[in-house]
Amino acid sequence: MQSIGPGTVHYVGLEPATPGTSGALCLTDGVLEIRWHGAVTERYKVRAGDMLLVEDGASVLAETRLTAAEPRLRRKLFARIPADETAIVHFNEPTVSVLDEITGLETHGFASGDDDVTLELRNDDGVLLQSGRLVRRALLRVAEGDRIEQGRLIAEIPFDSYDRMYGGAEEFADFFKAAPIGRGPHAALAPFAGTVVAIEPKWIVVQDRSERAVRVRIPNCAYVRARAGDDVRPGDVLAGHERSHERLLRVWGEERLAAHLMQELEIELARRRIRVARPFLAMAISAMLGWRRVVEPGDTGVRRHRVISRAAFEKLQEETAGRGGRLATAKPMIRGIRAVRRTQG
Incomplete structure (x- = not known):
């Protein structure tokens, strides 16, 4: 969707997966408002899964793209049970913690194996209301024993197209090594x-x-x-x-370097005649820029020179500040696509 007129963006109930960056995945339903001199001039409903193309507090002009529809990367399985019934979730195998590669958040899934997993929804009397089979790469939105109602989202199954996109993005690992060519500054x-x-x-x-x-x-x-x-x-x-992308990150910051990398990647992809949707590139760039190398650990308990995610570093800082300890210092850094995937498991 696009803005009608100019103004300032204000999120109402919206939670981006990577705050402070454009092209972030929205994790919650909410409203995006455009305000002009404090008055609300435009309101847009945003769904969880849509892409937020502008940051909270950003100034926009007329006809600025604000959001993009949810990338159709996943099939969704909903509870299709009678409206007057509730059901208890049961899987024939235990669940394990897995990482959602799009949002970067931890969720539940299944361990590797050859056979699919059976799902059953039964009421309090043990009557089977719904059953089905789930592939092992499914990302669960409910847990074993949860009581759910009609229409509840049970699981999301990634399309193969996402796997192909990520595989294609790995071809650009060398492009994102962030190492200067030769010696000395260029x-x-x-x-x-x-x-x-x-x-x-x-x-x-x-x-x-x-x-x-x-x-x-x-x-x-x-x-x-x-x-x-x-x-x-x-x-x-x-x-x-x-x-050197590493050097540019230190002097530019994440937002400006992300825009620079997006421009470089789009030029390189066009030269190679490879088509990759812009939201996918934004996800990959966001994942690679959100890292910190600890210079001085303070009282956080983190080893010096350890590389951790930005979110983990900020959480440690908050916990340390809460107990009155010395805060850590760290410098931003970039990790290539392969390194990001290894770190995320």
Whole structure:
């Protein structure tokens, strides 16, 4: 859906899978509002599973795409029992914890095996109301022994197309290694927001609003893009061409680098004549950027130099702050697609 006019985005009851990023999967039903000078001018209903293309609090123009319909990646199994009945869920095998690769959240599923799993829904008298078979890759939305009513979502079964998409994305593991080619920096980056005040033979001088000046060295044989008087943002390329995504992540932040990677990937995919839906790319990029390498553990109990997810790091910080301990420090980092899948199990 698109906005009719300009305004500011406000989430009402919406929970994105990856807060602070565009292209996030919505985990709950809710409403997306467009506000203009505090007044609500537009309201849109959003379903769990839809893609949120704009962040909470973002300013948008007229005809800006706000959401995308839920990717049709899964078949859904619902309880089809009489409206006046309730049923108890029973599986013929125990469930195990598995990771939903789209949302990144833990859910329930089945262990590996050759045979399908049998599902039975029976009422309190033991009468069978519904039965069926589930493939082992099914993601369960109910647990053994749950009492459910008509229309309750029982499980989601991923389509094979999602597996093919992820397999195709693995071809770009080298593209996401985030390692510079050769030795040394390939670009001179702006260290902060400011103005280029001078171009010297081997240095570019950048000055911020407080008149603090920093000299940035120009890499050998690099083309100087900046000109004296140019206003720059943190991470803007002053000379050369930066190939290290890791370095760009440190100076740009996740949101800006995600947009940069999306643009690079779309160009590369078009060149190779490979079609991958944009939501899939956003999911993969979000999964790869959400990592932290612990520099100083403080009182969190995490080992120095350990790599953990952003969500886990933020949770540890909250717990440590709650008991009055010293907080950890960490630097953002990128993990390739294969590394992300190994970490997620």
